[in-house]
Amino acid sequence: QKEVEQNSGPLSVPEGAIASLNCTYSDRGSQSFFWYRQYSGKSPELIMFIYSNGDKEDGRFTAQLNKASQYVSLLIRDSQPSDSATYLCAVKKNTGFQKLVFGTGTRLLVSP
Amino acid sequence: SQTIHQWPATLVQPVGSPLSLECTVEGTSNPNLYWYRQAAGRGLQLLFYSVGIGQISSEVPQNLSASRPQDRQFILSSKKLLLSDSGFYLCAWTAGTGNRGLRQPQHFGDGTRLSIL
Numbered sequence: 001q002k003e004v005e006q007n008s009g010p011l012s013v014p015e016g017a018i019a020s021l022n023c024t025y026s027d028r029g030s031q032s033f034f035w036y037r038q039y040s041g042k043s044p045e046l047i048m049f050i051y052s053n054g055d056k057e058d059g060r061f062t063a064q065l066n067k068a069s070q071y072v073s074l075l076i077r078d079s080q081p082s083d084s085a086t087y088l089c090a091v092k093k094n095t096g097f098q099k100l101v102f103g104t105g106t107r108l109l110v111s112p
Numbered sequence: 113s114q115t116i117h118q119w120p121a122t123l124v125q126p127v128g129s130p131l132s133l134e135c136t137v138e139g140t141s142n143p144n145l146y147w148y149r150q151a152a153g154r155g156l157q158l159l160f161y162s163v164g165i166g167q168i169s170s171e172v173p174q175n176l177s178a179s180r181p182q183d184r185q186f187i188l189s190s191k192k193l194l195l196s197d198s199g200f201y202l203c204a205w206t207a208g209t210g211n212r213g214l215r216q217p218q219h220f221g222d223g224t225r226l227s228i229l
Binding site for chain 1: 154155156158161202206213214215217218219220221222223225
């Protein structure tokens, strides 16, 4: 079982719709959760992070964390074609070096 | 504000040649530094990390090595490149240790696209 799992996609949504990206993790000791966006050929850029159960909103983005279910998600409201990218989920646990473990990413396609 | 610089942006090297990629961070002190590789269509693979000058930990045994000669400088090297070393190399940094470090995200440089011929 991978430590961080994401559906590779592509997830296709029309412009203006809500895109829902999901991530599950295997280690219950995981403490911090991060979402990165990576455009093709570019480096990952941080979108959001969340530490506590519940929702955290930032503009059009909402991160949701459910530690009991070991599940974290990213909602993108009013999706735009410029949101088309690969979204990486990353998890950090409080052991040793606090390594950040990445999922392989979900490719999102927003059609005009 | 903190910035991370990585160079070169692209590199084409023959098999068996040496490699040196450099990464520097500005605007912070004593960062944790990382080297990742991303093969085409694949996830991020952590290669090396460093918590201080001269302190290097390797995640995956391979043809590469890393060094940290200064607090904010991280270098990835190879004596002889293999075809399998092709990929997108990313340097990243994060701040803090302990509980504060637990909540610190990693910030990535622009990456180096390495092609081995």
